[in-house]
Amino acid sequence: MKNSRYTIATLGSHSALQILKGAHDEGFKTLLITTPSRKEFYQRFPFIDQVLVIESFSRFPEAEKKLKNKNIIIIPHGSFVAYFGVEGNKKMTLPYFGNKKVLDFEADRKKQGSWLRSSGIKVPKEFATIGEAEFPVIVKSYGAAGGAGYFLSSSKKDFKSKIKNFDGEKYLIQQYLVGVPLYIHYFYSPLTNKIEIMSMDRRYETNADAIGRIPSRYQRDVRIEPSFVVVGNSPLVLRESLLPEAFRMGEQVVAESKKKIDNRGLFGPFCLETIITPGQEIYTIEISARIVAGTNLFIEGSPYSSLFYKEPMSTGRRIAREIKLGIENHKLELMLD
Amino acid sequence: MKNSRYTIATLGSHSALQILKGAHDEGFKTLLITTPSRKEFYQRFPFIDQVLVIESFSRFPEAEKKLKNKNIIIIPHGSFVAYFGVEGNKKMTLPYFGNKKVLDFEADRKKQGSWLRSSGIKVPKEFATIGEAEFPVIVKSYGAAGGAGYFLSSSKKDFKSKIKNFDGEKYLIQQYLVGVPLYIHYFYSPLTNKIEIMSMDRRYETNADAIGRIPSRYQRDVRIEPSFVVVGNSPLVLRESLLPEAFRMGEQVVAESKKKIDNRGLFGPFCLETIITPGQEIYTIEISARIVAGTNLFIEGSPYSSLFYKEPMSTGRRIAREIKLGIENHKLELMLD
């Protein structure tokens, strides 16, 4: 196979196991780049051909030089921006799966909000100041990662006391939608121009997902403040009558990205983080423009991926499949940056 | 294969993807009947051989005439009664998988309650009037579909204020059992006279499944009324020591249906919707006498179906398998209406 001349590489975190297992299953060589503390961990897995240890992620640019001209393709995931920042990602010189211009729109809450709104999908209201807010609201710091840096607020007074913890950080005040969360994992192929839904999940958040198990009178006594730190995921399927809208939402966001970002727009894996209200309206709260950790539930495929594929098709494997098809069809440049 | 001369058909909603994928995997041709707005959606899937568009579901009888004598078998699902009513289902002339007489017992809460009670399985208490109720109660409108049209009530006064929203609709007052929900997906084969448990799930309800994530003092401020609109499903397994009872419950309900409904009784897929109390008693709240949407989690099989089948056996595929065996054994008439 032609693709066996290529190596798929990623950083040791987030969804690296899924990405490299998928790459291995599609016939690629695999490379995991990590700091010393995780070396031993990633060496446990038989589908990782090589573990490259760098002293710290700030040393990545040096490591990158040695990896040049070796047919290595980097697959970014949710920790790339945390480790390198948007600018660090843009400066990478190895072939990178995805459109780096999308990173600006993902990282900047204003740009992201504008992109989602102009896509025509449903989004929650935003309030420029606490004075105009309709309560309850959810307040998100601009740099919030993995669910930390969020709080709920039920009044102006309550807001004023809680916002002090943000230490002057920028924030967003959003309508708090009462409904259930659903994370929809998409893949958009630049080869076929088609949207696929790969899987769906719900985040497992500490301590928000524990509060419900404590009766209200205990909560009175102990004054538990909810936090939304994501430590895992659990699987879900969506009511079939809402699936057509879920597909359309993915298509609208991709179509708008081609106007707003550049003509390549968003491609590869992405996730719409939604709230479904009792009126069965699907509101999009955020977009993640890369593979999300919820796909780790579906390393052996999902009910949705089985509608399109005979093999157990994870999102990680889907990325590798796209690269393989890109190689076979001499269209690899369509998907690399 | 003999069955390749047959086409399995259903309506575009609920569990249509699972049903048609299962039919395809068992060697049948597949037909999806839908209204214009969902045409594009169902055409995405490679296992659907034909999408037939009708202007509205009220035009189904005309469409049906053209489909006559073409070896088409209709598989009903949870949207059939919503689209056509019980009478509309009975008037269908194409071969229909299942016993239409069961529809009367499923649709009428009194008949259904009587069937379940006389089966000898545990059911919650019902109160003829609010005067005799033991609180808390759950109040269900007779025509409630998909979880809407339910409310909880903790007192007579509370009940009187909420019942006004029902606008004179008929309702049922039931003991509210404090325990966890479990939906058990059965299949009863008229060929082998055996019960199988295919899978289990829990419904994902908006906003009931979000309330627990909001601390009680926020709930005080915002006065959220719980609603039980089903928008998805999540997987569960049952403690093994309760499985023998789960199998027996399915058998009891089927046995009683042969006395109460007609000698064919209930067959094919059905679901008991249960609440399990802290005393580990399994109460049945409702029966769905056809495939339920929770089976959509298990398009690639479940821990339970893997106990009986080597292939990934969804409930949709199990229906197709039964029809295939019916054809091979010249016993198709056992399962069609």
Next chain:
Amino acid sequence: MKNSRYTIATLGSHSALQILKGAHDEGFKTLLITTPSRKEFYQRFPFIDQVLVIESFSRFPEAEKKLKNKNIIIIPHGSFVAYFGVEGNKKMTLPYFGNKKVLDFEADRKKQGSWLRSSGIKVPKEFATIGEAEFPVIVKSYGAAGGAGYFLSSSKKDFKSKIKNFDGEKYLIQQYLVGVPLYIHYFYSPLTNKIEIMSMDRRYETNADAIGRIPSRYQRDVRIEPSFVVVGNSPLVLRESLLPEAFRMGEQVVAESKKKIDNRGLFGPFCLETIITPGQEIYTIEISARIVAGTNLFIEGSPYSSLFYKEPMSTGRRIAREIKLGIENHKLELMLD
């Protein structure tokens, strides 16, 4: 195959279906031992070659005599101690998978606490008397099984009223950690000396998992006391950045068992029952030193087992695989007691 001369046997409860299906898939004969009421249930399953009925579990020693010298290997699960006590397990004469000395450390809360603490993993604080407690606390009776015999307490006064229900039974007062539960299913191989993570779950507890769906003001009216009776399980995956710690925790517990218990220590399947706090700290609440019921979700494998195995590898099948490898390598004595 050599292993086809052996029969794998277990008692009819807990995870027996998974254990015997796994044994069957690895080429063993299978035997299920049960009391009369469950005979019919276990005979439903095609992978169970023989069902042996004994009048009551107290008659097991007699049955055991007849099974001698027939190459039968017993796989214990979570009901063995409930049925026979620790002493009854130790008196078994048939070859028994696992180290029976571990049972003393699992059954005695003080010994277990000491083992976990000296392993160096994080554990909740324990309070010798209610006087020194920091509230809220969780109070567990020493003999608690399956989640019954637990209560939460928010004050000394509250504790005094609730402890009366324990009727003088011994109990443990533990810091109540506010965070989300995660049950991690491990397998430690005495052949390779390696730890594997097979799968993860969350318990489904009645009525604790229903309380969150009831708004706080209803809870005020009906005064629901939470109970933690386990009736099922639901699947989870853990954030990848926490996985290295999860593996290390398993290794630390095993390493410590070799010092504290005997030189064989703990091997085969076990489970760490953890709480993950908003600070992403993983606290271990309890250890189960045998297969746990949460593995029943993964009869067809899990996202984690698929990282190590091409076949759908349940924990039950993993046990059978270890025995098979033990037979082939003439090292069966390493794993039997």
